Amino acid sequence: MSKLIKATNLKRVYGSGEVETVALKDASLEIEKGEFVSIMGPSGSGKSTLLHILGMLDRQTEGTYEFDGKTIDEYDETQLANLRNESLGFVFQTFNLLPRTTVLENVQLPLIYSDVKESEWSDMAVKAIKAVNLEHRLEHETGQLSGGERQRVAIARALVNDPDVIFADEPTGNLDTKAGIDLMSIITDLNKEGKTIVIVTHEEEIAAYSRRMIKLRDGLIEEDKKISK
């Protein structure tokens, strides 16, 4: 398997002088294509910061980040936006769907910022929606859906551009146990089909779905182990 992510000595400092806070002290990791990685740790351990840097929503203060063989440290905001659009998918704890908008349109959202021809959008979106078993909800507005369904729409949205990796930040945090289990089985299936998944969670049961677990504490990687199944 080839390396998708290679992060070396990542450090992230917020503020400066008296109010300086070190969110991430020194983290190095490599993720290969097809992996299913969970990042765990108590709050304040730097796991969200790490995810944001890997997801190109934030930049490290020190260290280098190579994505798919390219060093992206010098990319400007527009280049990063385009890279996110083409290669990354995001799932957030709070779903972040557009209100008063149909499932189909929500899933199409990344495509309107892409170079993909408009004639292909609908097919691509429907395919992604089928992957999360919501094809019967295509024209429903997101407000009419349950929490579990909404998060599945969010996964479909993350899938629609066929990304290299999906980043999920506490995806089950706002779901009940049953919906959480359903969601994790969908994510597991996606991984089985070859998608690279990086998931941040503080729940052991959720991390147990993954095949590699990285534990963070105080901005440092405390443990990085394979989970045998």
Added chain:
Amino acid sequence: MSIKHIARTSYRALWVNKSRSFLTVLGVLIGIASIIMMMSIGKGAENLILGEIGGLGAETVVVRPGQEPTGPTDVAETLLGDSLKDRDVDLLRKKSNVPDVIEVSPFVIVPGSVSYGGDTYRPMVIGGAADFFIDSFDAYPEEGVLFDESDTRQKANVAVIGSKVKEELFGDKSPIGESIRIKNQSFKVVGSLAPRGQVAFFDIDDLVIVPHTTAMTYILGIDYYHEIILTAKSADMVEYVIEDVTRTLREAHGITDPDKDDFFAVSQQGLADQIQIIIGSLTAFLSSVVAIALVVGGVGVMNIMLVSITERTREIGLRKAVGATKKNIMNQFLFEAVLLTSIGGVIGIILGGTLAFLISLVLAQTVAPAWTFTFPISAVFLGLGVTSLVGLVFGLYPAKKAAEKDPIEALRYE
């Protein structure tokens, strides 16, 4: 991101907050409606007055007391001046002074009402030569005769009345030989005119003409004219006539500095130009006052756009996360602001046009029967241009603020 999707997103965002959007754009809407209304009515007034002047004929030269008006306030001065006297009229009639003129006719305007028996009516009363007015306005007596020069010389108490005056005071009865009172003077009606309508400021039907000598001596007690009308031999000679008149009167009044002229002579074209300048500057002035409403409206738009951007912080964060660039976000909110103000502009133009139309109807029914509704197309383009510009200018800051949002903070925003 295609314009279609920007448009759809903007439309949806505005539609979700229908009433807020409407109230926001109300300022812009009222501003544009007022400007359109002002421009339309200004143009209508201009057309009306130009039409009236056109009725005077291209050979006509008008001499008035005072300075040539360059602004609205100068007009009053010309009504009060007392510089044009009998001697001037005599000089202007001399072929050696003004060779290219056929007729020189002075007149005065008499304010007040006319009564017959118990009835009182307020027509327009002028003191002048009956035949001159009748010829100029292409009217003719229906009954009786016109008074002539000997009546004028003798300061006779005779009057010619228009058809409406006749109807108001006499009904179906013949007015010829009857006595009417103007101020404290009694006048014998010698002729009544056939209906003619409005020509060159004068509603002929609403006119009473008496000899100017009688009016000046017995009614007004003045020795000066309000206006002298000259008819040139042809329209081409109007310029020479103006030159000759100016030279003759300057000599007579002992004026060497043209800036100190106590009279001015204008052709029909000159008069039209003056009116255009006066109405144009009035319209521009009023419009610029109203333009302040647009600025206030624009600030309102900016305010609500800022509120909207704060409300939609998470949406902005999400859009950035899935690949929207700063430019995408900026364009979206800028478009939204422009769409908002443009909708206001379109409604404003329709509203302003409608109001101007209604006002035109009322004016045509009451004070100015010849008034026609005019809707300058330039006002539409101006209105749309200005509203779009307001949206652009006042939408820029909020849009920039939206584009600058940090995606992580935006996504976390509660």
